[in-house]
Amino acid sequence: MKNHNCTIWGNIPEPENFEEIVQLALSIPKNSGRVRMWRGQGNIDWPIHSGAFRRLNNSSHADPDDMDIRMYEKTLLQHASHKGYHYINGRALSDLELLARLQHHGAATRLIDFSKNVLVALFFCVTNEIKKPGLLVGIHTDYLGGYEHQLDERSYDEIMDQVEKYDHSITWDPTGVTGRIDAQNSQFLYSKTSSDKRGSLLMPMDPDSVMTIAISSK
Secondary structure, three states: EEEEEOOEEEEEEEOOOOOHHHHHHHHHOOOOOOEEEEEEEEEOOOOOHHHHHHHOOOOOOOOOHHHHHHHHHHHHHHHHHHOOEEOOOOOOOOOOHHHHHOOOOOOOOOOOEEEOHHHHHHHHOOOOOOOOEEEEEEEHHHHOOOOOOOOOOOOOHHHHHHHHOOOOOOOOOOOOHHHHHHHHHHHEEEEOOOOOOOOOOOOOOOOOOOEEEEEEOO
16 A cells, blocks of 8 residues: 655555555454544645634634634524524524534534545545545544533534543534535544644544545556
8 A cells, every 4th residue: 555745644654546545444443443433625735624623713703712713603503593593493502503404504613514425425425526536534422522412502612622631632513404404424533723734623543543545546
């Protein structure tokens, strides 16, 4: 198997066929399981930034911090609630569920799309910038906080006050918000803002915690 050397991720494996991708994805860290949250992107040189971070970073808020993102998202929630988007099928959505719904309708939030299915991540990787190497990132669930299928009814401020105390990312499964989320085995990851070169998402440093795979344009 070849390797690919890149600025952000270093020297990482570059499989030469589909079978090698699967073998890497199923490899198990020592004393652990094999469950990872996967993300695919079409350009290996992109850091893993949330849409909200990119939106603010491209405006007047260079290198936005947690307070910048909180103010932006609270304004987004206020506008969405004013338009009545806080309800779906007669049920009031929590603030976090509303952010997820807005995200899947094109809004920029701190939530970053991952999937429990590496093939879904691979699909998004190879359908983007086909002239450049892409990237698969798999974060092991042992290094994440949060729970699957948890209905978090806390207010936005209550959630984010807690998140800013954590030194790890949170995973969350917004089941039932949209059918598209369910179909993609989606999980959202979010965290306080990181200044690491790998992106604004707080990522673990342990060598077994993050698997990175280069996907050639070919």
